[in-house]
Amino acid sequence: MAKTDDYLPSQAEVDHVLYSKKSVNFTGVKWGPKPPPNRPLMWLQMQIIPTDQDDIPIQGLSFLLQWKPDHESQTVAGITYPKINLVALYNKKRIFAVDTYPFDKHKNSYRIDRPDYQDSVFGPHYHVYYEEAGYYSEKIGFPITSGIKPDDLVGYWNYFCNKLNVTCAGKIPIPLEDESGQIGLGL
Template sequence: MASIEDIIIPQQEINHIMAIEKQIHFKGATWGKKQKTQPYPYWLELKLPFFDSDGLPIPQLRAYFAYRPARRENLMPSMNFIAFYKNRRLFAIDQGEKLVHVNKITHVKPIAESRICGAHYHILHGKENQETGYLLDEKYQKSNDFFELMCYFLAKFNTVAVGQIPHPILSNNGQMELL
């Protein structure tokens, strides 16, 4: 049986999805536990569809956001902001402590380093059928501001937030942040 990595999305299609104006509707969106049985502090997730500028759902394109509060004092929370297209990770941002990403391919545009350390974003490359990771700008490397990183994700993915973005901790989900 074929795996999800066997699905090859043409680069022209990737470029089109990246370029079109998109919307995410946050009204009524609520965070939930990622898994029923997991240690505290647990991962929270939020799944939402993307819409085009006419308000119609974009087929096979969905957003997935994950958040886990810091496990100890003086650590950053872990955050993932992902756009899936045809069940492939098309674009994503990862933030957390001591993240390392190894790029299997580097001969793409923009040129990728073979290994990166720190907060980074991913782009799927159609011809190679691989993701490459790129470091986020320095100002985001130590950011634990959920809204700042969410806005960065939305801007890079040409997406407008409709409604108020719910904070994973402050949206009454039963989990508290370590201070």
């Protein structure tokens, strides 16, 4: 039986699904706890199925949004550093992702001929699929240089949507806020 890691979609297939026009609808969507075994209980997540221009779900494509509050404060007054991961999965293969934590270091294991390529990326970065990289196709990262604040989930979501040609109906819910806009006290 083949594993998800064995599946390598073609670059043309990935480019089509990534860059074609799509939309998401946040009506009724809420954050929930990320199921074990891979994350501690404080991680929240939501999964969204984007639709095409005819409002038909795009087969095999989903967006996984994950958020963890700042528990490792870097002692800068007024700034929090949650961990935010925004991922596009195509048939369970990561084809695009945004990792926002400003203290993360990502090491590229495969060299891509692009002007913004770096052997290591420190801070917020995005991953994009390259078929030529084979097994390393989902592990190639590039720096995000747009100056989005570390705790700006909406800013990173807009960056994700801009890169992938996504429009939204409604607003992305903010983790731990109830419908009144107040931060919740517990999970």
